[in-house]
Amino acid sequence: MNKIISILTVAGCMVVLTSNSWCQASKIATQLIKKMPSSSALDILGNRFTAGAAAAKTQAYIERTARMVTMQHSPVALNRSEFNTFIAHRITPTPISSLRVRLVAPSLEQTQKSVQEYMNFFTDFRAMRQEVDPVLGNALLERTDLLETMHPSQLGYYTGLVHSINLRSKKLQKTLFPTDPALAEAETYLNFAESKFNKFYTPDITPKGSVVRPFVEEEFWMEYDWHKPVRDGTLTALPENVHMAVLNDTEDILNMYKLWEKQGRFPEGWKVSTYYDTMNLLNAVKSGQKFDLIISDINVPGGGGRYCVHCLREMGIETPVIGCSGYTRDKIDSKELHDIGFDGYMYSDDMFEEDAGFSTWKSHVGNYYYYKRIGGWPR
Structure with a gap:
């Protein structure tokens, strides 16, 4: 035997x-x-x-x-199901010609960069498996619990190794390849491996550095129940001297923001910079331009709002980003936006087609600052 x-x-x-x-x-x-x-x-x-x-x-x-x-142990004692599912299963990356990048009107450079990131991930994923699979396979064959038999320093090493790859897998799925079957298989394997090494493991880990507060739907949608007590007006007031960037591919909306600026509707010291393309905004940030607030549409040429926020958080930019688009609550996953790094979201339909639109916009953004102040949010 x-x-x-x-x-x-x-x-x-x-x-x-x-x-x-x-x-x-x-x-x-x-x-x-x-x-x-x-x-x-x-x-x-x-x-x-x-x-x-x-x-x-x-x-x-x-x-x-x-x-x-x-x-x-005899072959009868083998943990066949998990061994065959995770150790003996080979994950084949999707061919480059079949990859579908989640970007809006991406440039060739963006597409190439996304594909390269995908390929680099699977190169590192395979290298990690060469080191991890023998350990997991041994434990499955022996039907032993690594948390009880492995030294804490070894558990820490393997936990870090798997966790770092797991974070990359989740980021790729959320920002670039949400429907890719190979990434889904890889994450399933990584979740299994991490659960074997890390006694504090919890599923569905959000991207590192993107989430700064728990998700509360009312707060994320910047709404307030008016049946509640009247709030102190200083807590809902927009701050002064804010440089706001607006990312949107609808010219009328960008013009409306500039009109509001010209009409003096914003508080003292507000400045508005508008961007039609995602990469233009990102390039401005990379060149050293600093913003105090970013209002971003979801579907925008050059990558889109999700990709923009992903890149900003990857660069360590902690500027508040508020989503503003025509997607209603039942058409968009606000928890996903929160986990990527958005700080709030508001429905934009008719907001920019009449004078009352500014009052609606100001009310939502004021609610964001209210929740931020009472919650002590870092952004």
Whole structure:
């Protein structure tokens, strides 16, 4: 039985490594098979692992991984379901020609950068699996709990290794490739691996640095129940000397903001800069331009509001960003926007087509500052 487990171990390693040394791995497997009765060795290999999906990077790696598996349990005791689902399963990235980037009217440069980020992720993901799979596979074969048997320093190392890749997976799904099946498979694997190493693991980790407060729907939609007590007016007042950037691809809306500025509707010292393209705004920020508030549409050329906020938070920019578009509450995932890094959202329909529109806009933005002040939000 010990030799049978050796065969399973070698085959399990082959599914997670590159194809350069397939012949080497085959020789190792063949040698092991020759040393044991011919009863069902080949059948075991054929039944447990898909032909053609295995690969080997180096003979030394395979032999080292095989030695890591303790040979004290019969095949009947193997945790077949999780082993086959996570360790023996090879995740194939989506071909470049079939990738669909979640950007609005992206430039060639943006598309190339997004695809490269996707490819880099799977390169690092494969490298991580070469290090993590033997440890997880050993624990599954032995039916042991790593949280109880592994030293805390080792748990910390593997937790950090998996968690860093997991964060990248979630960011890619939320900002660039939300419907990609390979990324979904990768995140499923990463969540499983992290749960085995981290006793404090919780699912659906949000992007690092994007969330600064818990999600409360009323606050995020910048609404206020007028049945509640009257508020102190100083808490709802718009601050002075604000440089506001507006990102929107509708010229009439951009013109309306500039008209409001010209008419002096904003408080003292307000300045409005308008942008039609996402990259123009991002380039302004990269060149050193500082804003105190950003109002962003969701679908905008050059990437869109989601991509814009993602890039700003990646750069460490903590300027408040408020979404403003024609999507109603039932047409948009406000929790997703919050997790990406938006600080609020308001429905823009008819807001810019009449004089009363400014009062509506001011009321919503005033509510944002009210919640920020009473909640002590950092942005």
